[in-house]
Amino acid sequence: MQPDLSVLAALTSALGPAGVLTQPSDMAAYATDQRGIAVSAPVAVLRPASTQETAAAVRLCAAAGLPIVPQGGNTGLAGGAVARPERPAALLNLGRMDRIRELDALDYTVTVEAGCILQRLREAADAADRQFPLSLAAEGSCTVGGILSTNAGGVMTLRYGNARDLVLGLEVVLADGQVWQGLRRLRKDNTGYDLKHLFLGAEGTLGIITAATLKLFPRPRRTDTLFAALPDPDAAIALSARLRNATADALTAFELVPRFAIDGAARYLGEQIDPLPAAPSPWYALVELTSGSADGALRRQAEAALAAALDEGLIQDAVFAESEAQRRALWRVREAPPEIGRKVGGALHHDVSVPVSRVPAFIAEATAAVTALVPGCRPYPFGHVADGNIHYNIARPETMSGEAFLARGPEVKRRVHDIALAHNGSISAEHGIGLFKRDELQRVKPALELELMRRMKAALDPAGIMNPGKVLPEA
């Protein structure tokens, strides 16, 4: 059924001219995903300024049969905020709803609108001597609504959990335009089914998150950052478990980095970034610990654990950052792989997870498999291994064109996913399903789980108006 586009006039009445964009030049900024690889062709871009306007827009679109694609900062990596050309739809961008409604330091809570940029939220928490502990590369442009709708992860998940774990309450515009006012700031509330978890991580397919009440945490008083050289990924997993225990969970980040990050930075980025140049190692760990006291007790605990690890050959060397500049330099090594991937002229990306103890076996098996499929390809797995989350990325062989390598993508991806699944893993640890992994999800997800997901979709969006064709195929 084709939507009734006369709804655009009614939408303009409801949202005002600034709230309804229909000129291609005005829509361009919203109509292309961050990586520029998905063509988006919305009928209009809606930019409501309030929950009431969002609700009015949904009611009008629902009546007209016009689907809605909710959008935050448009930084997603799974095509979840793309308006597919073959399916006329309105993009609903929440960027004008960006207020921090209330921050209560005594309650350790903040209530914020969906369009607020993550970095602004983190700065507001800092200013109140609190911490909002979710941090990821896109934090300067991604929004609260986006991180909640995709259940974002990032570099602090090890200690503070995923985005959904940080939520106390939600305000949601439902598929029929009703507003669920669930902005509670209760730490405990056992009064029936937990409705907020339906919408968290649902990528806008069940409703539109317009605001959230989030947990805040104490602001750390001291951060210790270290970089360790490791013989293999087994050592990384053993070291992370030991450091968790030795520091009573003061471990905030534990990132695996392959040698390729250092060699690739020299070659493709022209940067010399090796923090331990005396003895090159195949693997490294970037570790960060945070403490509520500035006295260095935590560093001494970590040093004792590292000394024991050195004696046992679990690590080969390690260095602590002694200044913020040194800390930035250590993080630079962790941040290099994605940048190298953009310069290497052809790379395949995977966002998989496995049980933490299975990380070494997964990396070994995946590497054997992909180098057999495409001899000479260069895997550079990195990321949040203490959560079991590996960005298993692969650069093209030196002697193969990027085009030829990317043409092998479907085959390579399927193989990597199958190996993760054989270890009871996931094909999307933190990036979500969106459009790009939708069909792969149909292939790998047990039929019963897909059936339960379809029942949730039918129960909350019976007309199929909310971000249709994302996560699940259209009914």
Place this chain on the structure above:
Amino acid sequence: MQPDLSVLAALTSALGPAGVLTQPSDMAAYATDQRGIAVSAPVAVLRPASTQETAAAVRLCAAAGLPIVPQGGNTGLAGGAVARPERPAALLNLGRMDRIRELDALDYTVTVEAGCILQRLREAADAADRQFPLSLAAEGSCTVGGILSTNAGGVMTLRYGNARDLVLGLEVVLADGQVWQGLRRLRKDNTGYDLKHLFLGAEGTLGIITAATLKLFPRPRRTDTLFAALPDPDAAIALSARLRNATADALTAFELVPRFAIDGAARYLGEQIDPLPAAPSPWYALVELTSGSADGALRRQAEAALAAALDEGLIQDAVFAESEAQRRALWRVREAPPEIGRKVGGALHHDVSVPVSRVPAFIAEATAAVTALVPGCRPYPFGHVADGNIHYNIARPETMSGEAFLARGPEVKRRVHDIALAHNGSISAEHGIGLFKRDELQRVKPALELELMRRMKAALDPAGIMNPGKVLPEA
């Protein structure tokens, strides 16, 4: 429609004679709730020994139209595991499914069956140098399935969250007898809707949790316990926020205790338990901090924060436990109020929560209201105030019979709940809804939330076979 009771023979074939109890003397242990105040009249008690037997039992009961009431340790306080006499049903007790299937210290995970007693799970974690951080009074008899189905809280929620926050994966027998095998042990998995949260806290009304994969944490190396005298509940909230910040969230428990706990223990339990007898105070806080190092650094941080609090009049005195015996003695004060309540000859109980900063206002308003309603009644609010969770309990007036006081229960409860709700609070913080709060939930929950809950129920249990009449009225 009356169920077809010829199903009992088929159930006995499927579960064996030990799996189907029909004699009143055999059923008695399961048929009465812990407090003995709800009469339970099951058609049979089913005791499956495996997931497959549980699934077979559900299939048979579903086909016969015989509702199922799932039951763990039968320690619930909301009547959720009671088979109502007016509604023929089978009690399905999970006590025979009590295996710890796998504990992986490297992964910090454990997979355990629903019937496993919480205390056994905690001991198994300790033995592996790990911690399962959920602790409550009934831990010697409550089960994993029960704590997950009620999303239990307890004394460590402040640091580790509620039961649902500790779950990585579930195995669930659905209402049609299919088994959802969701026992993942992934820290990150964004592949569609998060199905486990549907069943967690659903009190067995959407399916039967048969096993779970749970998070483990580092085992603390040192515990510091202190008891502080406070002028008022405001001081408790301010002190908890300060200690959280001063110790970077090493605060594991922060419990408010009223003077009534000490005076009532002397009078009703014959125990002298005042840890600070020199200067009686109206309010106290029991505080516990845990650390990953045994060096006492955390205690020094806490002492510095307490010294500042003393200077500012936020606390009047404080004492640290210097031995395990002293620690037990301090906890005794926190544990006294529920025992006093059973001896006082008539007490009303409330399990409410409000935003943390609203605790003092809630206590003041509730106390003014209930003493106006029933002059002379003796409120003794206590509990997990740093989570905003107050067990607002009230002893009968000295001059009124317990019977006369309890007859005022409905009126008093409604008033206390309305005051909690006026502060955007909850009428059930950690105990759940079950049977006893079902009608009150209908009164206070917004119509839209009840509608969304009914849609979840219809989507997952269309025949209404799973614990009917609990949480929601029967359709």
